[in-house]
Amino acid sequence: MCNGLTANNETINTCNGNSDCWSNWIVQHGQSNLIQVTQPALWTEVEEGFQIWGDDPSNPSDYFWSRDVTSITNDVMRWFARGGSHINHYMFWGGYNRERMSAGGIMNAYSLEAPLCPNGQRHYPKFDHLRLCHSLLAEIAQVLLNADSALNKGRAVKYKIANGSDDNSTWMVSTTEQRMFVYSNHDTDVIFVENDAAHSVLVEIPIDNEKKTKQQKKRLQQQQDNSRGDVMEIRSNSVVALVNGQIRFDSSHIDPQFLLYRRIITPLGSSSAEATSSTKIKLKWSSWAEPTTISQSNHQLSALDKRPFEQAKLAQKSRVSSDYTWYETTFSFPTRISSIDSSSSPSSILTNAKISIDTQRSNALTVYIDGIFVGAGDNHKHREGNITITVDLGNITAVAQEGWHNGHDHNISILSESLGYHNLIGRWGASTKAKEKGITGSVTLSGIENLDGDKITQELVDGRLWRSYAGLQGDQPVSLYSTTTSGNNAFTSQNTVKRQKLKNIPLYLEQELSMSSMSIKNNPTWSVAEFETPIFDPTVESLVVDLTYGRGHLWLNDHDLGRFWNITQEGKEVSSVSPDTYSQRYYNLPHDWLRHDGRQNVLKLFNTFGFGGGDDVFLSCIRILLTEMKEVTNDMDGDIVPHACV
Incomplete structure (x- = not known):
């Protein structure tokens, strides 16, 4: 299993995996x-998947997206048939990654395919099919534990191919693709019958006459050949468990009743919702900009050096807990391509401009020139290690105004956003060294000058001064924007520990910033909404926020809900035909974190990409929804959506 690097030989070896645990590991008596x-067979991770931002469910980049519940129960039953003593599902409850808990590249909702959804609701039909499986295992536990293991003691099975006819074809005997494992005590027989074939088969099960039920005896009396035991059909690649000859669980058969459930989503409020009904809530938004240059007032809280500070070390020295770090320096274009008459029209001075930044995997970078968004790039894989992210800046255009001529220095700011640290140390490609984030090497600006078409490359980590600032600058207390007059819902800063001033930092000569013709609509933005807590039943219903624009962090009443991102599953585009292609669009608002004392709830978001098409577009992409699982009926309100978990 995932033994720590210091585990010794006294540690009980356990298995993490899927079918290899019962087909190989237990057969070879483990790695030990x-x-x-002398030790029990413990399956500590029945692998069932987790989700990574932007992955294709059919071809995930790491691990796997999910597993069908019939495959899971097939493995579980085969494990116990071979004398296994314990299993643990990975994961049984999907869970959420709150605050900064998420490992590299992993989504806010850790597993949307778990038997229990991240919000605690049942994932149909997985939950109920597994419930039947575990109920049987609990019932027969004493029989299994008090008997000798049947490992490597599979018995032959009489079988023939099930073709739907009543022919009298010859019965065959097999231990290759069909077999059974038997556990018995004085009054109970437990038999696991397995079929590895790619087709269904009829199998004959010998039953102790003294342990047959009345129904079984009556059925056998009606059979022409009483010399045979009970006959039953077993589907391909499945396991059937019998107790005293009665089928108690079939790994391949899902009760049709479990398939009737659908998730019902009912909109309660948005920025445009009319607060005319008791079931509707109105989101009252306030927004402000995150500064895209490190302000003069924050200079003593930042670090000045000839190269960017590594993000994790900077945060530690600054006593800041944040996924974000601001970096900035200055650069100038060569005089020959930046000599623009102040009376001339805007002229493109660099075409096909790019900036290449050495960083780490599972890191995002957003670039601003003179305070204006010019491009972004990211790596969101569940990996660690060095990587270069190249951001396409397009054409950098000079505006005919003072400050854009004769080699004037321009400010370049880079917002680094950690997408989580790799959660392994010293195994599966992970190192034993300190985890790093942010800018960890060179930064190179390149492009084609528009005069002679020559390629220009400028290294920006070349001894020039860089300023590094841990965290975000624009977080504000709720008192600055709250419309609540009670004064009781003060919202604390994201940095609850007092920020450490960094000593011996010389003053930094700020350049006069000039504005280009680029739009500021993509600059990072803070937004806050207030809303009343609606009445709902938290035992069966959940309140969620629907987010379909941008990437960032969100908070509810000073509780950090973690990251959000509108990234879609790889290779898929959002359309009216198939709108639910986002990796994750719903974020649970925990009932315990909502306010139930009459005060307004405060939902706060930091969005790296700002308003995009405008505040009306961005804010209309945020909705408060009520969701639950119900059996489908014709008169049901709300939208029926196909996915089982949110």
């Missing part, structure tokens, strides 16, 4: 050769 010799 002691399993079912």
Whole structure:
């Protein structure tokens, strides 16, 4: 299993995996050769998947997206048939990654395919099918534990191919693709019958006459050949468990009742919702900009050096807990391509401009020139290690105004956003060194000058001064924007520990910033909404926020809900035909974190990409929804959506 690097030989070896645990690991008595010799067989991770931002569910970049519940129960039953003592589902509850808990590249909702959804609701049909499986295992536990293991003691099975006819074809005997494992005590027989074939088969199960039920005896009396035991059909690649000859669980058969459930989503409020109904809530928004240059007032809270500070070390020295770090320096274009008469029209001075930044995997970078958004790039894989992210800046255009001529220095700011640290140390490609984020090497600006078409490359980590600032600058207390007059909902800063001033930092000569013709609509933005807590039943219903624009962080009443991102599953585009292609669009608002004392709730968001098409577009992409699982009926209100978890 995931033994720590200091684990010794006294640690009980366990299995993490799927079918290899019962087909290989337990058969070889584990990696220690002691399993079912002097130690129990423990399956600590029945692997069932987790989700990574932007992955294709059919071809995930790491691990796997999910597993069908019939495959899971097939593995579980085969494990116990071979004398296994314990299993643990990975994961059984999907869970959320609050605050900065998420490992590299992993989504806010850790597993949307778990038997229990991240919000705690049942994932149909997975939950109920597994419930039946575990109920049987609990019932027969004493029989299994008090008997000798049947490992490597699979018995032959009489079988023939099930073709739907009543022919009298010859019965065959098999231990290759069909077999059974038997556990017995004085009054109970437990039999696991397995079929590895790619087709269904009829199998004959011998039953102790003294342990047959009345129904079984009656059915056998009606059979022409009473020399045979009970006959049953077993589907391909499945396991059937019988207790005293009665089928108690079939890994391949899902009760049709479990398939009737659908998730019902009912909109309660948005920026445009009319607060005329008791079931509707109105979101009252306030917004302000995150500064895209490090302000003069924050200079003593930042670090000045000849190269950017590594993000994790900077945050530690600054006593700041944040996924973000601001970096900035200055650069100038060569005089020959930046000599623009102040009376001339705007002229493109660099075409096909790019900036290449050495960073780490699972890191996002957003670039601003003179305070204006010019491009962004990211790596969101569940990996660690060095990587260069190249951001396409397009054409950098000079505006005919003072400050854009004769080699004038321009400010370049880079917002680094950690998408999580790799959660492994020293295994599966992870190092034992300190985890790094942010700018960790060179920064190179390149492009084609528009005069002679020559390629220009300028290294920006070349001894010039860089300023590095841990965290975000624009977080504000709720008192600055709250419309609540009670004064009781003060919202604390994201940095709850007093920020450490960094000593011996010389003053930094700020350049006069000039504005280009680029739009500021993509600059990072803070937004806050207030809303009343609606009445709902938290045992069956959940309140969620629907976010379909941007990337950032969100908070509810000073509780950090973690990251959000509108990234879609790889290779998929959002359309009216198939709108639910986002990796994650719903973010649970925990009932315990909502206010139930009459005060307004405060929902706060930091969006790296600002308003995009404008504040009306961005804010209309945020809705408060009520969701629950129900059996489908014709008169049901709300939108029926196909996914089982949100």
